[in-house]
Amino acid sequence: MRxxxxxxxxxxxxxxxxxxxxxxxxxxxxxxxxxxxxLNAELSLYAEDGKGPVTKGMVSNYTKHKMIPGPEGKRxxxxxxxxxxxxxxxxGCFSMDQVQRLMKPILSxxxxxxxxAVDMPAYYxxxxxxxxxxxxxFAVKLQERIRRNKKFLADRxxxxxxxxxxxxxxxxxxxxxxxxxxxxxxxxEYFPEK
Numbered sequence: 230m231r232x233x234x235x236x237x238x239x240x241x242x243x244x245x246x247x248x249x250x251x252x253x254x255x256x257x258x259x260x261x262x263x264x265x266x267x268l269n270a271e272l273s274l275y276a277e278d279g280k281g282p283v284t285k286g287m288v289s290n291y292t293k294h295k296m297i298p299g300p301e302g303k304r305x306x307x308x309x310x311x312x313x314x315x316x317x318x319x320x321g322c323f324s325m326d327q328v329q330r331l332m333k334p335i336l337s338x339x340x341x342x343x344x345x346a347v348d349m350p351a352y353y354x355x356x357x358x359x360x361x362x363x364x365x366x367f368a369v370k371l372q373e374r375i376r377r378n379k380k381f382l383a384d385r386x387x388x389x390x391x392x393x394x395x396x397x398x399x400x401x402x403x404x405x406x407x408x409x410x411x412x413x414x415x416x417x418e419y420f421p422e423k
Contacts (some may be wrong), residue, residue, distance in 0.1 A: 233375050240368045246274040248357050249314050251307070251350060258304035261285050265299050268313055274397060283317065291316055296332045298339060308339075308349040315353055323416070330420040333361055374400065 230238075249271035260269065265288060269281025276282065288305075291297045297312040312332075319328045339347040378396045382388065 232397075233388060236371060236375065236397070237368060240371055242274065244316070244361075244364065244368070248360060249312060250357055251311050251353060254307050254310045256307050258301070258306055260303060261288055261300070261305065263336070264288065264310055265307045268310060268317075271310075271314065272317065278351070283313065287315060294329055295336060296325075296328055298336060311349040311353045315356070322412065326422070327413070327416055330422065331416055333415075387419075 248266075251271065253271060254267050265281070265283050265285055268283040268373065269276065272282050288297070291313065292299050296316050297309060300309065310312050314331065316328055319331065323331070335347060336343075339349070375393070375397060378400075379388075381391055381396070
C-alpha cells in the first residue's frame, strides 16, 4: 500500500476509534479488573501485541498520585473510567507532574462537599466534541498537504517517496508541537508548579 493510502486509512481509523467516547462503559460500579478491561476495549486502537494500553498498575498509580479519584471501597464508577480516559490522553503529551497539576483542581472540585458537582461524562463529551469539530476535515487537509508536497518536490525535479514522507511526517509533528506548546504554556501560567 502506498503511503498516501496508508495515511488516509490511519486518519479514518483514528477519526473512528482514536478518541474513546466512553459510551460502552457501563453505568455500574466495576472492580479494577473490569474497569481495565472496559477501558482497553474503549482504547483498542492503542493495543499492542494483543495487550491493551491500560493496566491495573496504571490505575493504582494514577489514583495514588491524585490524577483520578480513589475507588469507593474497591469499586470504580463510570466517572472513574472517564477520568482515566482523560488522563490516558493527557499523558501522551504531558509528564506525570503536568497531568497531576491539571487534574488537581478538577479532583478538588469533584471531591468537594461545597462546590457544584463535576459531571465528568458531560465534561469529557464537551472535550471530545471540540476535538472532533476541529479535526472534522483533517482527512481532506492531509490529502491536500500530500498533493502540495508532491508539487513542491516535482517543481525541484524530484518524485522521491522518501522525501515526501519526510516532509509529511515533519509537518505533522511540527503541527502537533504548536498545540502542545500552547497547552504547556497555559498549564504553566494558570496551574504553576508548587
